Amino acid sequence: MSAKSTISKEIFAPLDERMLGAVQVKRRTKKKIPFLATGGQGEYLTYICLSVTNKKPTQASITKVKQFEGSTSFVRRSQWMLEQLRQVNGIDPNRDSAEFDLLFENAFDQWVASTASEKCTFFQILHHTCQRYLTDRKPEFINCQSKIMGGNSILHSAADSVSSAVQKASQALNERGERLGRAEEKTEDMKNSAQQFAETAHKLAMKHKC
Numbered sequence: 001m002s003a004k005s006t007i008s009k010e011i012f013a014p015l016d017e018r019m020l021g022a023v024q025v026k027r028r029t030k031k032k033i034p035f036l037a038t039g040g041q042g043e044y045l046t047y048i049c050l051s052v053t054n055k056k057p058t059q060a061s062i063t064k065v066k067q068f069e070g071s072t073s074f075v076r077r078s079q080w081m082l083e084q085l086r087q088v089n090g091i092d093p094n095r096d097s098a099e100f101d102l103l104f105e106n107a108f109d110q111w112v113a114s115t116a117s118e119k120c121t122f123f124q125i126l127h128h129t130c131q132r133y134l135t136d137r138k139p140e141f142i143n144c145q146s147k148i149m150g151g152n153s154i155l156h157s158a159a160d161s162v163s164s165a166v167q168k169a170s171q172a173l174n175e176r177g178e179r180l181g182r183a184e185e186k187t188e189d190m191k192n193s194a195q196q197f198a199e200t201a202h203k204l205a206m207k208h209k210c
Contacts, residue, residue: 003047007065007074012051021125022049022065023118025111028099043069048102048111050082050126052133060133062102080104082134090123090144123148 001009008019025046047065052058060082067074089101096116100123102109113119123141127148130138141149 003045003067003074007047007049010074011049011063011065011076016054017051017061018054019049019051020129021122022047023122024114028110028112047074048122050122050129052129058133060129078107080107082130083137085130085139087140087142088123088126088144089142090148093143093145096120096145120145120148 003024004019004022007022012019025048027046045067047067049063049065050060051063052060061079062082062085063079064077065074066077084105085102086105087101087103089103091097091099091101098113098116098119100111100113100119102111113122123144124147127141127144
């Protein structure tokens with residue numbers, strides 16, 4: 001099982017939450033954290049996770065999850081409601097970059113994702129989630145590539161693929177219906193012709209009989 005699948009199962013499922021996406025990160029600028037603040041557990045991996053509650057009304061949140069060296073389990077650390085997110089900074093809109101910043105009401109972090117593509121996927125999911133679940137104050141997305149904000153996102157591409165498939169299926173059904181309609185018309189014409197032929201033959205037979 002992958003790390004993200006394990007996080008979803010261990011951290012979010014027990015609280016009746018559904019993880020939408022996650023990105024493995026490390027800080028661009030290291031904070032001076034006292035030894036006791038980490039519990040003296042040494043090195044660790046960090047994941048920024050986006051989740052929603054299964055219970056209505058849906059609440060979305062961003063959670064920092066850590067896995068300490070030598071441990072197979074994951075630990076929930078900081079958490080913010082999506083409404084607290086004020087700004088998402090993609091750093092460079094002109095190239096693929098793994099760096100990004102997240103600004104909350106009471107926190108600011110500078111991160112580097114494990115890969116630029118992983119960051120891009122997380123940003124696409126985050127942007128879509130903000131548009132779907134936030135009605136009033138949405139966070140500002142700055143210095144982000146157009147594929148994150150617009151039609152090239154994986155979410156839009158998936159929707160386009162579904163729409164295209166439905167359109168093709170509908171067109172195929174219409175064409176089939178037209179073919180069946182034409183076949184029915186031909187059948188009716190043949191039926192009428194046969195009936196007329198039968199009537200004519202009957203009249204001729206009666207005439208010769210007389």
